[in-house]
Amino acid sequence: xxxxxxxxxxxxxxxxxxxxxxxxxxxxxxxxxxxxxxxxxxxxxxxxxxxxxxxxxxxxxxxxxxxxxxxxxxxxxxxxxxxxxxxxxxxxxxxxxxxxxxxxxxxxxxxxxxxxxxxxxxxxxxxxxxxxxxxxxxxxxxxxxxxxxxxxxxxxxxxxxxxxxxxxxxxxxxxxxxxxxxxxxxxxxxxxxxxxxxxxxxxxxxxxxxxxxxxxxxxxxxxxxxxxxxxxxxxxxxxxxxxxxxxxxxxxxxxxxxxxxxxxxxxxxxxxxxxxxxxxxxxxxxxxxxxxxxxxxxxxxxxxxxxxxxxxxxxxxxxxxxxxxxxxxxxxxxxxxxxxxxxxxxxxxxxxxxxxxxxxxxxxxxxxxxxxxxxxxxxxxxxxxxxxxxxxxxxxxxxxxxxxxxxxxxxxxxxxxxxxxx
Amino acid sequence: xxxxxxxxxxxxxxxxxxxxxxxxxxxxxxxxxxxxxxxxxxxxxxxxxxxxxxxxxxxxxxxxxxxxxxxxxxxxxxxxxxxxxxxxxxxxxxxxxxxxxxxxxxxxxxxxxxxxxxxxxxxxxxxxxxxxxxxxxxxxxxxxxxxxxxxxxxxxxxxxxxxxxxxxxxxxxxxxxxxxxxxxxxxxxxxxxxxxxxxxxxxxxxxxxxxxxxxxxxxxxxxxxxxxxxxxxxxxxxxxxxxxxxxxxxxxxxxxxxxxxxxxxxxxxxxxxxxxxxxxxxxxxxxxxxxxxxxxxxxxxxxxxxxxxxxxxxxxxxxxxxxxxxxxxxxxxxxxxxxxxxxxxxxxxxxxxxxxxxxxxxxxxxxxxxxxxxxxxxxxxxxxxxxxxxxxxxxxxxxxxxxxxxxxxxxxxxxxxxxxxx
Numbered sequence: 001x002x003x004x005x006x007x008x009x010x011x012x013x014x015x016x017x018x019x020x021x022x023x024x025x026x027x028x029x030x031x032x033x034x035x036x037x038x039x040x041x042x043x044x045x046x047x048x049x050x051x052x053x054x055x056x057x058x059x060x061x062x063x064x065x066x067x068x069x070x071x072x073x074x075x076x077x078x079x080x081x082x083x084x085x086x087x088x089x090x091x092x093x094x095x096x097x098x099x100x101x102x103x104x105x106x107x108x109x110x111x112x113x114x115x116x117x118x119x120x121x122x123x124x125x126x127x128x129x130x131x132x133x134x135x136x137x138x139x140x141x142x143x144x145x146x147x148x149x150x151x152x153x154x155x156x157x158x159x160x161x162x163x164x165x166x167x168x169x170x171x172x173x174x175x176x177x178x179x180x181x182x183x184x185x186x187x188x189x190x191x192x193x194x195x196x197x198x199x200x201x202x203x204x205x206x207x208x209x210x211x212x213x214x215x216x217x218x219x220x221x222x223x224x225x226x227x228x229x230x231x232x233x234x235x236x237x238x239x240x241x242x243x244x245x246x247x248x249x250x251x252x253x254x255x256x257x258x259x260x261x262x263x264x265x266x267x268x269x270x271x272x273x274x275x276x277x278x279x280x281x282x283x284x285x286x287x288x289x290x291x292x293x294x295x296x297x298x299x300x301x302x303x304x305x306x307x308x309x310x311x312x313x314x315x316x317x318x319x320x321x322x323x324x325x326x327x328x329x330x331x332x333x334x335x336x337x338x339x340x341x342x343x344x345x346x347x348x349x350x351x352x353x354x355x356x357x358x359x360x361x362x363x364x365x366x367x368x369x370x371x372x373x374x375x376x377x378x379x380x381x382x383x384x385x386x387x388x389x390x391x392x393x394x395x396x397x398x399x400x401x402x403x404x405x406x407x408x409x410x411x412x413x414x415x416x417x418x419x420x421x422x
Numbered sequence: 423x424x425x426x427x428x429x430x431x432x433x434x435x436x437x438x439x440x441x442x443x444x445x446x447x448x449x450x451x452x453x454x455x456x457x458x459x460x461x462x463x464x465x466x467x468x469x470x471x472x473x474x475x476x477x478x479x480x481x482x483x484x485x486x487x488x489x490x491x492x493x494x495x496x497x498x499x500x501x502x503x504x505x506x507x508x509x510x511x512x513x514x515x516x517x518x519x520x521x522x523x524x525x526x527x528x529x530x531x532x533x534x535x536x537x538x539x540x541x542x543x544x545x546x547x548x549x550x551x552x553x554x555x556x557x558x559x560x561x562x563x564x565x566x567x568x569x570x571x572x573x574x575x576x577x578x579x580x581x582x583x584x585x586x587x588x589x590x591x592x593x594x595x596x597x598x599x600x601x602x603x604x605x606x607x608x609x610x611x612x613x614x615x616x617x618x619x620x621x622x623x624x625x626x627x628x629x630x631x632x633x634x635x636x637x638x639x640x641x642x643x644x645x646x647x648x649x650x651x652x653x654x655x656x657x658x659x660x661x662x663x664x665x666x667x668x669x670x671x672x673x674x675x676x677x678x679x680x681x682x683x684x685x686x687x688x689x690x691x692x693x694x695x696x697x698x699x700x701x702x703x704x705x706x707x708x709x710x711x712x713x714x715x716x717x718x719x720x721x722x723x724x725x726x727x728x729x730x731x732x733x734x735x736x737x738x739x740x741x742x743x744x745x746x747x748x749x750x751x752x753x754x755x756x757x758x759x760x761x762x763x764x765x766x767x768x769x770x771x772x773x774x775x776x777x778x779x780x781x782x783x784x785x786x787x788x789x790x791x792x793x794x795x796x797x798x799x800x801x802x803x804x805x806x807x808x809x810x811x812x813x814x815x816x817x818x819x820x821x822x823x824x825x826x827x828x829x830x831x832x833x834x835x836x837x838x839x840x841x842x843x844x
Contacts, residue, residue, distance in 0.1 A: 155586075160582070163594075164577075167596035167598075167643075167687045167689075168594065168596065169594065169595055169596065170592065170593070170594040171592070171593050171594075172585075172590065172591065172592040172593075173591055174589030174590065174591065175589075176589075221589075265589045267589075
């Protein structure tokens with residue numbers, strides 16, 4: 001059939017490749033210009049963590065090796081805290097890694113791959129202005145299709161048109177915290193996710209292939225110690241030094257970079273239905289999540305695999321409904337976990353009680369075969385999000401029981417003996 | 423200043439009149455044609471209940487008498503139930519009435535009044551396609567303004583543009599019940615709101631000046647006894663007769679009318695902020711509510727009075743923020759009450775416990791000076807919605823206390839003695 005995919009980002013290109021290989025003709029219509037003509041990324045987030053879900057989807061289309069060639073493995077998290085540096089390995093063994101990839105590199109690899117499939121055509125600089133049935137209108141051209149896929153992001157135009165046809169639930173929330181990105185020239189042990197927790201903000205950094213890191217500082221928008229209160233270089237410098245200690249030594253021009261751009265905002269979108277009468281949403285258009293579980297792109301790639309499978313198994317109308325039924329419960333869970341993880345990162349990362357529980361949970365992951373923390377199941381497996389949460393809840397009940405039996409002290413001791421620190 | 427109001431519905435015309443009288447120039451830009459050229463209503467709801475809030479706003483602009491000339495007073499509710507007919511007066515005395523008005527009549531009265539103010543210009547058939555700063559674009563013309571007001575309803579275009587500029591909260595929910603309107607030729611005692619509660623649906627009817635009533639049947643969209651399961655005339659006829667008894671006697675062609683149109687949907691919209699940089703939302707664009715408290719239009723009229731007052735008291739930037747701060751908490755309460763009232767109407771209207779409590783509350787309203795039910799305060803006063811809810815909660819605690827002291831029986835007895843039935 002003829003398929004129009006709106007949006008040539010991660011999800012749109014991944015899906016176009018899969019559907020064209022099944023024999024469909026796919027037109028990918030993208031508002032922006034071809035990013036391959038430009039020198040660098042203009043996307044919202046410069047570096048992202050590719051987890052097992054995303055790797056599985058890339059493996060499916062034969063693009064994993066190419067993607068990993070430009071990626072940096074992250075085997076754990078390095079926490080910079082009050083001048084101390086702590087290493088927390090991600091998984092029970094070295095197979096459980098995340099890969100830091102530049103969004104720009106991965107998008108280009110996907111575009112090149114899409115263009116090499118005969119039945120895919122890419123249309124850059126075509127902004128969708130209307131959707132009539134499955135006819136997609138842009139100022140220069142009208143595309144007729146049997147199926148329209150909205151892969152056009154959190155502020156999706158396809159979704160806006162879909163909402164005129166159905167009784168849609170739509171919930172959009174913005175965090176009152178924003179983010180700014182900056183570059184860290186080099187650090188010791190770059191092959192990890194670096195985190196600078198603080199009382200009033202958070203910095204996360206992903207390693208790049210050239211040894212530098214891409215840092216992101218998260219702060220409230222408002223207040224004296226938020227972005228709006230830190231416009232003065234002296235104030236910003238004093239604040240960053242106080243909150244993030246060694247970061248100011250690592251990045252000599254931190255203040256300059258901090259003040260160079262307006263902060264970005266963080267949006268979460270939940271909607272239903274995702275599909276109606278031969279129009280379907282995937283990725284951020286269907287379920288934009290806060291970035292605090294590092295799963296946005298990985299979830300979008302999983303959407304592509306699930307939608308592809310549903311289209312192969314069912315007739316078109318049933319396929320879209322099956323896709324939504326199979327997928328939405330899990331992305332709803334991811335949205336919830338991503339929002340909760342922000343609160344955790346903000347409020348609890350320095351709480352002794354919370355850390356003790358995390359450590360015990362983590363230690364159990366090493367002691368008991370089959371025991372996996374929720375974070376591990378989300379990040380290092382392809383177990384559907386909802387199933388991962390259900391299993392974590394069962395484990396939590398066991399953990400509560402153990403604690404009641406005084407097992408905590410024993411397990412904590414076991415953890416102290418076995419866990420690696422640096 | 424120059425003001426563009428988008429939307430020539432109830433809220434837009436009411437506001438245009440007020441602002442022009444303050445000396446501002448107001449352009450009202452409306453997507454549809456002039457309704458005065460047509461013979462009947464095309465709006466979603468044909469008849470609405472004008473309550474004290476709405477009357478106060480019409481009184482302010484000198485239009486109350488003209489509006490009431492075409493209205494039918496409703497002094498109470500007539501409940502048709504299992505062949506019995508019960509009368510429940512609305513208020514403690516005859517001053518507490520609602521007025522049934524045809525939306526079409528009231529809109530035309532407002533348009534005529536707006537057109538008679540020299541500084542108001544009405545632009546019909548101009549669809550807004552863009553908003554750049556405070557420049558409002560339509561295909562035929564661009565309007566430059568110092569202030570843009572979005573009075574363009576639950577699916578507001580101005581809101582869509584505003585949301586591109588701010589980190590907006592936006593929550594849109596559709597009820598899984600829909601509605602269809604029909605005409606009831608005549609009934610005994612038409613000067614009341616007529617209600618047919620049933621186990622699986624609800625019918626409400628407003629009297630018209632010609633003695634007929636405009637009925638609205640509310641049913642689930644899905645299921646055997648929902649709109650989708652009742653497309654067959656025989657099935658629909660049997661269902662309507664079973665659920666709404668005497669209604670089928672009163673309306674010989676009920677089934678035909680029931681099947682003549684697709685059911686309408688019911689949407690609730692909550693958003694924040696309402697304003698940013700000289701653009702502000704009012705009425706349904708800011709806070710569409712379910713119709714089950716009969717307050718949508720009345721609340722929109724109140725918005726106009728509050729915004730008008732804020733613009734008179736403050737400089738522009740402060741005025742819009744003051745309007746939102748003063749008004750939004752109250753419409754949030756209204757949204758909540760309107761959603762709860764649906765559940766109450768659907769599930770509890772036939773519950774003896776619920777009815778007993780309602781009756782006691784109502785009886786107290788007659789016995790104790792100053793005691794007013796929440797419904798009375800919402801429908802028959804101009805007390806802000808949030809203040810009404812707070813007062814009802816205080817009363818609820820007293821009612822709980824009285825019940826504990828065995829006061830219920832006494833009060834119920836008092837009520838039985840005093841309440842009028844028919």
